[in-house]
Amino acid sequence: MSNFWNELNKPIFILAPMEDVTDTVLRQVIARCGKPAVFFTEFTNVEGMFSKGERHVIHRLQYTEAERPLVAQIWGTRPENFFKAAKKLIDMGFDGIDLNMGCPASGVMQKGACSGLINNRPLAKEIIDATKEGAAGIIPVSVKTRLGFRAIDFSWIAFVLEQKPAVLTVHARTVSEMSKVPAHWDKLQTVVEMRNAINSTTLIIGNGDVKSLRDAQQKVAQAGADGAMIGRGIFDNPYLFSGTITLNDKTPQEKMHLLLDHMQLWIDTWGDSKHFPILRKFFKVYANGFPGAQDLRMQLMETQSPEETEQVVASFLQALSSPV
Numbered sequence: 001m002s003n004f005w006n007e008l009n010k011p012i013f014i015l016a017p018m019e020d021v022t023d024t025v026l027r028q029v030i031a032r033c034g035k036p037a038v039f040f041t042e043f044t045n046v047e048g049m050f051s052k053g054e055r056h057v058i059h060r061l062q063y064t065e066a067e068r069p070l071v072a073q074i075w076g077t078r079p080e081n082f083f084k085a086a087k088k089l090i091d092m093g094f095d096g097i098d099l100n101m102g103c104p105a106s107g108v109m110q111k112g113a114c115s116g117l118i119n120n121r122p123l124a125k126e127i128i129d130a131t132k133e134g135a136a137g138i139i140p141v142s143v144k145t146r147l148g149f150r151a152i153d154f155s156w157i158a159f160v161l162e163q164k165p166a167v168l169t170v171h172a173r174t175v176s177e178m179s180k181v182p183a184h185w186d187k188l189q190t191v192v193e194m195r196n197a198i199n200s201t202t203l204i205i206g207n208g209d210v211k212s213l214r215d216a217q218q219k220v221a222q223a224g225a226d227g228a229m230i231g232r233g234i235f236d237n238p239y240l241f242s243g244t245i246t247l248n249d250k251t252p253q254e255k256m257h258l259l260l261d262h263m264q265l266w267i268d269t270w271g272d273s274k275h276f277p278i279l280r281k282f283f284k285v286y287a288n289g290f291p292g293a294q295d296l297r298m299q300l301m302e303t304q305s306p307e308e309t310e311q312v313v314a315s316f317l318q319a320l321s322s323p324v
């Protein structure tokens with residue numbers, strides 16, 4: 001069994017999967033700024049992978065070597081598709097497979113998928129078993145979930161641990177809590193104790209509200225966990241995983257060049273195949289923390305194409321170099 005997880009130094013810091021955010025472009029941008037120990041893809045529907053609509057989901061699985069180790073995150077409801085997906089993901093060269101059992105979006109939950117599985121343990125077990133069978137010990141299978149559905153429910157955590165995933169990532173909130181309350185990092189310690197009590201080798205990764213690597217180190221140490229997964233923190237600081245650099249160390253000019261580099265990579269990767277607003281939301285990250293940033297941000301958020309964005313950035317840079 002080749003399990004890359006066991007070769008990583010602890011604590012393990014991971015970039016969280018985020019739909020319409022952590023595609024191959026953003027992962028390459030983050031890898032250049034400061035690389036996490038592991039990347040995850042956006043969640044990819046296994047039913048879609050084997051349907052006529054495959055081309056609508058397959059972009060989620062595009063990657064470059066700079067993003068390794070890379071785990072493909074999948075979701076769905078039909079165990080036979082998880083089995084097939086596992087085989088296909090091995091052929092595609094992924095380092096691991098993660099099962100999404102935590103997404104609270106009503107569309108997926110109503111299908112009984114993702115966090116819906118917290119209320120359907122027989123299907124959750126079938127899905128884990130089918131994926132493991134497909135992965136055939138060639139790559140590791142992990143699970144990302146929440147602390148419970150309506151209330152914190154350690155019997156769900158115990159159930160997942162019994163399935164012996166290579167890694168259990170716990171977003172420390174319930175499904176009902178969405179992202180509306182602070183993450184219950186204090187509960188991670190109980191998860192770790194439960195893992196230890198059954199002498200399991202499953203790695204425990206905590207997730208939710210981590211702001212910096214230092215914050216991650218403290219939270220992980222307090223819980224006794226093996227690592228932390230960090231998502232939205234990169235919007236404030238794409239350099240978060242470097243542990244030393246922050247975006248605020250950069251001049252406005254540097255920030256604009258980062259934006260342009262990000263956009264160029266996007267154009268080279270996706271051309272016209274993705275909607276421009278998916279890229280545009282990142283402009284807020286770079287147009288931040290300097291005089292005039294708010295105005296610039298508003299102008300950038302109204303652009304409709306890369307060409308327009310380039311023009312806005314060019315006039316901003318020109319005004320900077322020749323102040324009135």
Ligand SMILES: Cc1cc2nc3c(=O)[nH]c(=O)nc-3n(C[C@H](O)[C@H](O)[C@H](O)COP(=O)(O)O)c2cc1C
Pocket residue numbers: 016017018019020021041042043073100102103144171207208209210229230231232233
């Ligand atoms: C825009 C967005 C998209 C997300 N998409 C996914 C996803 O595809 N799969 C998943 O497991 N979690 C997804 N999440 C949840 C994150 O992985 C993470 O669990 C959550 O944001 C809490 O961590 P954070 O506070 O560090 O952001 C998403 C979160 C956000 C904000």
